[in-house]
Amino acid sequence: MDPFRFQVEARAGRARVGRLFTPHGAVETPLFMPVGTAGSVKGLMPKDLEAIGSQVLLANTYHLLLRPGPERVRALGGLHGFAGWKGPWLTDSGGFQVMSLGHMRRIDEEGVVFQSHLDGRLIKLTPERSIAVQEALGADLIMAFDECPPYPSPREYLEASLERTLRWLERSLKAKTRPDQALFGIAQGGTDPELRRRSTLETIRFDLPGYAIGGLAVGEPKEAMFAMVELSTRLLPEDRPRYLMGVGHPEDLVAAMGLGVDLFDCVYPTRTGRFGSALVPEGRLNLKNARFLEDRRPLEEGCDCYTCQTFGRAYLAHLVRAGEMLGGILLSLHNLRHLHRLTEAARQAIREGRYGDFAREFARRRFGREVPPWFREALAAGGHW
Amino acid sequence: MDPFRFQVEARAGRARVGRLFTPHGAVETPLFMPVGTAGSVKGLMPKDLEAIGSQVLLANTYHLLLRPGPERVRALGGLHGFAGWKGPWLTDSGGFQVMSLGHMRRIDEEGVVFQSHLDGRLIKLTPERSIAVQEALGADLIMAFDECPPYPSPREYLEASLERTLRWLERSLKAKTRPDQALFGIAQGGTDPELRRRSTLETIRFDLPGYAIGGLAVGEPKEAMFAMVELSTRLLPEDRPRYLMGVGHPEDLVAAMGLGVDLFDCVYPTRTGRFGSALVPEGRLNLKNARFLEDRRPLEEGCDCYTCQTFGRAYLAHLVRAGEMLGGILLSLHNLRHLHRLTEAARQAIREGRYGDFAREFARRRFGREVPPWFREALAAGGHW
Numbered sequence: 001m002d003p004f005r006f007q008v009e010a011r012a013g014r015a016r017v018g019r020l021f022t023p024h025g026a027v028e029t030p031l032f033m034p035v036g037t038a039g040s041v042k043g044l045m046p047k048d049l050e051a052i053g054s055q056v057l058l059a060n061t062y063h064l065l066l067r068p069g070p071e072r073v074r075a076l077g078g079l080h081g082f083a084g085w086k087g088p089w090l091t092d093s094g095g096f097q098v099m100s101l102g103h104m105r106r107i108d109e110e111g112v113v114f115q116s117h118l119d120g121r122l123i124k125l126t127p128e129r130s131i132a133v134q135e136a137l138g139a140d141l142i143m144a145f146d147e148c149p150p151y152p153s154p155r156e157y158l159e160a161s162l163e164r165t166l167r168w169l170e171r172s173l174k175a176k177t178r179p180d181q182a183l184f185g186i187a188q189g190g191t192d193p194e195l196r197r198r199s200t201l202e203t204i205r206f207d208l209p210g211y212a213i214g215g216l217a218v219g220e221p222k223e224a225m226f227a228m229v230e231l232s233t234r235l236l237p238e239d240r241p242r243y244l245m246g247v248g249h250p251e252d253l254v255a256a257m258g259l260g261v262d263l264f265d266c267v268y269p270t271r272t273g274r275f276g277s278a279l280v281p282e283g284r285l286n287l288k289n290a291r292f293l294e295d296r297r298p299l300e301e302g303c304d305c306y307t308c309q310t311f312g313r314a315y316l317a318h319l320v321r322a323g324e325m326l327g328g329i330l331l332s333l334h335n336l337r338h339l340h341r342l343t344e345a346a347r348q349a350i351r352e353g354r355y356g357d358f359a360r361e362f363a364r365r366r367f368g369r370e371v372p373p374w375f376r377e378a379l380a381a382g383g384h385w
Numbered sequence: 386m387d388p389f390r391f392q393v394e395a396r397a398g399r400a401r402v403g404r405l406f407t408p409h410g411a412v413e414t415p416l417f418m419p420v421g422t423a424g425s426v427k428g429l430m431p432k433d434l435e436a437i438g439s440q441v442l443l444a445n446t447y448h449l450l451l452r453p454g455p456e457r458v459r460a461l462g463g464l465h466g467f468a469g470w471k472g473p474w475l476t477d478s479g480g481f482q483v484m485s486l487g488h489m490r491r492i493d494e495e496g497v498v499f500q501s502h503l504d505g506r507l508i509k510l511t512p513e514r515s516i517a518v519q520e521a522l523g524a525d526l527i528m529a530f531d532e533c534p535p536y537p538s539p540r541e542y543l544e545a546s547l548e549r550t551l552r553w554l555e556r557s558l559k560a561k562t563r564p565d566q567a568l569f570g571i572a573q574g575g576t577d578p579e580l581r582r583r584s585t586l587e588t589i590r591f592d593l594p595g596y597a598i599g600g601l602a603v604g605e606p607k608e609a610m611f612a613m614v615e616l617s618t619r620l621l622p623e624d625r626p627r628y629l630m631g632v633g634h635p636e637d638l639v640a641a642m643g644l645g646v647d648l649f650d651c652v653y654p655t656r657t658g659r660f661g662s663a664l665v666p667e668g669r670l671n672l673k674n675a676r677f678l679e680d681r682r683p684l685e686e687g688c689d690c691y692t693c694q695t696f697g698r699a700y701l702a703h704l705v706r707a708g709e710m711l712g713g714i715l716l717s718l719h720n721l722r723h724l725h726r727l728t729e730a731a732r733q734a735i736r737e738g739r740y741g742d743f744a745r746e747f748a749r750r751r752f753g754r755e756v757p758p759w760f761r762e763a764l765a766a767g768g769h770w
Contacts, residue, residue, distance in 0.1 A: 040704055040711040043428070047691065068678060068703045076681060076699050084695045293453060296461060306432065310469045314461050318453045319425055325710060326425040 004140075004182040004209045006241050010347075012355040013383025014233060014260040017347045020210075020241050022088040022140040023180045024080060027055040029241060029262035030346055032253065032339040033090060034270065038063045039073075039083040042270050043329040044336075046084040052305055052337040053344065056088045056141070058265045061133050062097030065123070066116050070136035078138025089139035090265070092245075093130045093172075093186075096148050107147070109164065127171035135178050143212065144172040146186040151219045158190040162199040169206060184243060186214035191224040193231060200235045211236050212243040213261070217252070222374040226255055230381045233260040250279060250342055254362050255375050257346050258355060258382035269339055273331030276320040279338040281365040285313070287331070292317035305337035306330075356384035389525075389567040389594045391626050395732075397740040398768025399618060399645040402732045405595075405626050407473040407525040408565045409465060412440040414626060414647035415731055417638065417724040418475060419655065423448045424458075424468040427655050428714040429721075431469040437690055437722040438729065441473045441526070443650045446518050447482030450508070451501050455521035463523025474524035475650070477630075478515045478557075478571075481533050492532070494549065512556035520563050528597065529557040531571040536604045543575040547584040554591060569628060571599035576609040578616055585620045596621050597628040598646070602637070607759040611640055615766045618645040635664060635727055639747050640760050642731050643740060643767035654724055658716030661705040664723040666750040670698070672716070677702035690722035691715075741769035 003023050010017040018029040033056045034041045034049060041049060041057065049057070059079060064070065076082045079089045095112070098104060103115040111126030130145040146165040149158055169185050176183055185203040189196035203211060213232045216225045229244060236242050241262045247253065248266020256264070269279060278285045278299045285292070285299065298308035299316065307316070307330040319327030349358035359379050363371045379385035388408050395402040403414040418441045419426045419434060426434060426442065434442070444464055449455065461467040464474045480497070483489060488500040496511030515530040531550040534543055554570050561568055570588040574581035588596060598617045601610045614629060621627050626647040632638065633651020641649070654664060663670045663684045670677070670684065683693035684701065692701070692715040704712030734743035744764050748756045764770035 038703070038707045038709055039700070040707075040709045043710045043714065045691065045711070045715070046695065063707075067707055068699075072679065072699070075679065076697065082697075082700050082703075084700065294457065294460065306430065310431065312461065312467075314453075314457070315424070315467050315469065318423070318467075322423045322425075322448075322452055324423055324425045325428045325714075326430070329428065329710075329714075330430070 033265040061094035074136035090141040091139040131175040182209040255378035269335035274328035418650040446479035459521035475526040476524040516560040567594040640763035654720035659713035
């Protein structure tokens, strides 16, 4: 039996609850994946991630390629043997970080040459090398090597880039040898509907176990982003998981889940936590604000995370001001739990056929009377508004 | 009944196992107290400290006085209500940090005026103010305001300073109002046997619920330090807990427990953990060393802490190199557990009347054939060697 079976278990409009089987356990979608850049979700122990309901962790090929190196991770049993998280892992292809972090030197048909941000070494990443690295890392879900153009980019560039990404997908697939890893293709095309459509249709011709919507959440307006998510989810096959890369704001999750997106990842909840902010239904609390210094309430009433069950805002505000690392840790834990609770509540609402109510209740608390048009339109397109 | 009863439950030579009752629970001695400088043991959640057997946490009056301020902590329920640790707390008097961290401006009979290291404010700390602050913080065990002279200091200075410390103890006691807090007196005297004896004898005349051995572990040779510990523990009453301040190296604990010391504290296990080192029976592993990058073994064979049960040295070495905060967190957790296991094993050895065997076995692993004379002499003076 296919180790990567995906079953849609319930539907409400275009939203769905699914179950994705992997060699390291089955997970329920929609779900949010915490980012463990260098094989560690910053400041959090795997046992704490398990306790808050994390299901899949994401690690960055770029970071692990530079340090400690894929062969070392392979020798130590891959990510599962190395990093203490025994559930499923996903690795990205490295392409995005090469472009955003590396000092890129050259991009051509063959691949990308870049300079390590750590020691200046010149490193070449090609589809074949990206897959070889991801095979050494041993994640359950791996990504094809793609090019993610910046926003905005000229149409000709988007077009040339998406064609190259398709050729790189073909090479990625050919390079792949391990049957216990599922390769996801990534559709590009920027915010150009015609290019996005072409990229998506060409990508799904490869009949892959899962598809990613790439090249979004890179600075474009929300309207443009959700027009692309709407278009993509209409084209992607119903029986494969859909992964919207790099998205982690709660309102984006609610809109995208309504359109049938299944997987999300973002550094946002942990990074904003380390910077002193907490996610709550109303938006975000900046714990540096003096008004929290005497506030005994938990970050979020009704939250079941250790942070909310144990500490008041006053203590957390004190830790943030004092620069105590525990502040960022406790906020990261809460922020991840906040996103996990959001997807759990969404799954339940979908199962109960009331995703529209769920989204409206979310909007009421998050936006008050001024629900942004992009949000309402995405929900309407999903059949919920 | 006295809420601070101390019972000696077992003896082996001069070592003893005791039980100290406090308003927030009874604890077993000898014990090591993790330091939660600003009300947080850096990087560790209270639940993790509980899981590794921490019994008492120490917070610094100096740090909490500057931020968030004692009145704020009082309003939030004291340290117990504020900081998530429901077991006993100990606060120091602030004197030590004033001298080591503050820009001291003046010390006289009245007290100390210093400049905050945070914002340059001038702050006055007197025995009365130190006790008022500690009452607001609400720890179970509080310390008299003392002066801790640097090493070395001229005899005349040590003498004047210990006399002043005695007058400050008297004022500390007079200022104290809360019956649910036990005030410990601190004996000084540097490494001068005559002054140390005088300070100790004058201090115990106050018939206090506990006594601290202060002014040691400030740079003096081990021989001089343990000569003072030996002298102090001979003079201190058998039925009161004895606290050797600022001591946290495993070999120092083993020598001092053999002489009948009951309480210890030090930032060493967490600070050295954040700096990338792990405590093991043989000494210390520096995880920055390249030889650990492929070492799959746990930090310490047989250790029951989460770090050792979950991760190999290779992963921890990777985290340390990558500057991932989880590295320091996992090493701090192990290092504290290492010290707690050391005191647990010592308690068992004392109960079983074989502390000498315990200390020799410790020395064999820690020192090999070259047991330092100060260690052997301290153990011999305790009746174990």
